[in-house]
Amino acid sequence: MLLLLMNMVIPDQYFYLLGTLILGIFWLVIFLIRRDLRKQMLKISTIISLFGLTEHFWYYGKYWTPVWLFKLPYLNAGLEDFLLCFFYGGIAAALYEFVFKVHLRKNSKYKAAKREKIVFLTLLVALTTVYFCEYFLGIGIIFSTGWATVAGGLVLLFFRKDLLRPSIINFGLMLGVVCLSGKAQQDCSFPLCTRTSGI
Numbered sequence: 001m002l003l004l005l006m007n008m009v010i011p012d013q014y015f016y017l018l019g020t021l022i023l024g025i026f027w028l029v030i031f032l033i034r035r036d037l038r039k040q041m042l043k044i045s046t047i048i049s050l051f052g053l054t055e056h057f058w059y060y061g062k063y064w065t066p067v068w069l070f071k072l073p074y075l076n077a078g079l080e081d082f083l084l085c086f087f088y089g090g091i092a093a094a095l096y097e098f099v100f101k102v103h104l105r106k107n108s109k110y111k112a113a114k115r116e117k118i119v120f121l122t123l124l125v126a127l128t129t130v131y132f133c134e135y136f137l138g139i140g141i142i143f144s145t146g147w148a149t150v151a152g153g154l155v156l157l158f159f160r161k162d163l164l165r166p167s168i169i170n171f172g173l174m175l176g177v178v179c180l181s182g183k184a185q186q187d188c189s190f191p192l193c194t195r196t197s198g199i
Contacts, residue, residue, distance in 0.1 A: 012067040016080045020087065023181045027087040030098045037097060041090040048089025052082030058130070062141045091177060096170040104166060118159050126152035 031041055053075075060066075060076035068078025097103055126148040133144035157164055 013069040016066045016078070017069050017083075019181065020080050020084045023084065023087045023091070023177070026177050026181065027090050030091065030094050034094065034098050036103060037094040041094050044093035045086045045090035048092075049082045049086035051085045052077060055081040058141050058145070092170065092174055095173045095177065096166045099173060104163070118156070122152045122155045125155050 027041070027045075031038055055066075055077040056075045066078070066080070068080055070079035072078055129148040129151040130141075130144045133139040133147050134141055139147070153167060157167065
């Protein structure tokens with residue numbers, strides 16, 4: 001049985017989905033254990049999942065050329081892109097509260113309408129930063145995205161200075177989750193199988 005597994009050939013189109021589902025395990029653990037965070041996770045996950053479309057417009061061919069198992073028609077994107085963003089969003093929204101067993105409160109001085117404007121402004125600044133960095137400064141798309149994340153985060157921190165410490169810690173926690181899921185994907189894939197591309 002072990003010899004059979006070691007000689008197994010798994011097609012490339014399964015690797016992206018495998019990595020995404022490994023990340024989904026982290027999402028599911030938080031979701032099942034912290035009932036009080038479920039609504040928040042689902043809301044943020046759903047919103048961030050829409051960024052799966054950025055694969056078509058920004059990343060495909062510039063940063064990488066993934067092979068999808070569930071490719072969407074007429075787009076250089078797949079279901080895996082939306083799942084990846086879905087899981088990233090939910091984990092990022094709840095990881096700090098999950099690890100430290102706390103619940104971050106909304107700032108009561110901002111009404112719902114004003115909070116929506118802050119979120120819109122954050123997204124606008126982030127998207128503008130990506131465009132400016134890539135097309136005016138000639139910075140690669142992955143680094144442009146990184147700077148956009150920083151710019152958007154600074155906008156949020158301008159209005160919510162109380163979130164500075166949780167944000168920095170959450171960044172470190174997310175980095176850990178990404179590294180662990182990436183390592184798990186590598187350990188599950190490469191020792192047991194040979195990629196069809198020969199890489």
